Amino acid sequence: MALKYRAPRGTNDLTYPSSEKFTAVVEAACGIMSLYGYQRIVTPIIESTDLFRRSIGESTDIVTKEMYSFEDRGGEWLTLRPEGTAPVVRAFLEQGLASKGLPQKLYYAGPMFRRERPQAGRFRQFFQIGAEAIGSRDPFGDAEIIAISDHLFKHLGLEGYSLLLNSVGCSDCRPAYVAQLGEFLTRVRDSLCVDCKRRADENPLRVFDCKNESCRQAVAEAPGIGDALCPDCTEHFDGVKRHLERMSIPFGIDPRMVRGLDYYTNTAFEFQFEGLGAQNTVSGGGRYDYLAEELGGPATPGVGYSLGIERLIMVIQAQGLDPFNPPGLDLYVAGAPGTDRDRLLEILMEMRRAGVSADADTMERGLKAQMKQADRLRARLVMIIGPDELERGEATVRDLDRSEQWTVPIKQATPRVKDYLARAERPPAEDKDSDG
Ligand SMILES: [Zn+2]
Ligand SMILES: [Zn+2]
Secondary structure: OOOOOOOOOOOOOOOOOHHHHHHHHHHHHHHHHHHOOOEEOOOOOEEEHHHHHHHHOOOOHHHHHHOEEEEOOOOOEEEEOOOOHHHHHHHHHHOOHHHHOOOEEEEEEEEEEOOOOOEOOEOOEEEEEEEEEEOOOOHHHHHHHHHHHHHHHHHHOOOOEEEEEEEOOOOOOHHHHHHHHHHHHHHOHHHOOHHHHHHHHHOHHHHHHOOOHHHHHHHOOOOOOHHHOOHHHHHHHHHHHHHHHHOOOOOEEOOOOOOOOOOOEEEEEEEEEOOOOOOOEEEEEEEOOOHHHHOOOOOOOEEEEEEEHHHHHHHHHHOOOOOOOOOOOOEEEEEOOOOOHHHHHHHHHHHHHOOOOEEEOOOOOOHHHHHHHHHHOOOOEEEEEOHHHHHHOEEEEEEOOOOEEEEEEHHHHHHHHHHHHHHOOOOOOOOOOOOO
16 A cells, blocks of 8 residues: 655654653653752743754754754744753743752753754654753763763663763863864865865864764864863863762763854763764763853853663664563453443443553454453453353453463452552563564
8 A cells, every 4th residue: 555644754653662662761761860850841842943043053054954944824933943952041041940049950851853864863853851950060060960871871771882071161262272273174174075164164163063074084183172271161171070080980081072062161071872873972962151141141051961762772772671661451351242341341440440551342352352452462461251250240360471360259350450460470571572
């Protein structure tokens, strides 16, 4: 059958059990952010286009090539959010969150949109979680933001990742470095791509974002910012490193890592995984001490990170881990032919109200087909009721994992089933799904 409608390129449908695993990964990550004292913030998926132009930067790839922007029917330019930090800082200012006490520690989880070329691990709609600590410049805040990803990776049992760290300086020390970089780029100009020639003139730091091989080679010898940092930035960077060491989080320094956004100051970091190919960064972030001011608010320092859930799930799968094998149903209520169906549905609803996940047939199936459906739903127990049993006030309960069955009085079925589910441990389920 030729389908008329398909999901747009670079977007995904998630179906069971992947959908449940996805949710579980997001919940695990959010749980860790709560552990670190962050509170959830929910902002719109659309924002004014200007917000991103102003914050991310006019000459970044995101703004020049990747945003989904449109003029709405009222003539207002809107953009599907390509990242989470600018919206959170915008909301921080608009909602006057500073008055509720600083720092404000906020986390978010939701879809982001960038019109990039789809490839393994890169989507046009992707799901990010992230956190922002707004109001403090203490390097402990940077280390804490970095620690969240490390904590999550360890919690999931992941290995083979490394943390890369850099400081991109401040408005005192960066201009001199950018000028120095600009001079360097003039010397290697011939090996730069058309985009990088423009970047070299407009915003030399952005040349580090180029994925072009000849550009990457050309800038491999570029001066790093390390030596150019002012005493204040050096001290701050040392503080971040000291806290990471005390947290036993190993890191490497990459003096040319700048991240693809203009708003970063001081700390920039990335967590990269081995064996993921070109899209090996799973989480990253940095400090943005001028962003609030740039957006028209009072000068307010901040630091944050974001993490791509799809990529994280790729790593979980690549490492053969399956920490979120979703449970199936607790109970399937099956009726033999001729059983009073209304009564079955009453029992079904009673089970659900008692907290037992349960389902029953709505397709007029025979008993054998109902058993098959129970299996498909990965039901733990099946309650089988026929007309005679109903008459006697009894039901048969079968444990599908253990192939055992027993009889219970229907009147006591709900507490008995609950009790059984609570006591008996389910044997490790074999994963019936191909995607692992
Ligand atoms: Zn500085
Ligand atoms: Zn280039």
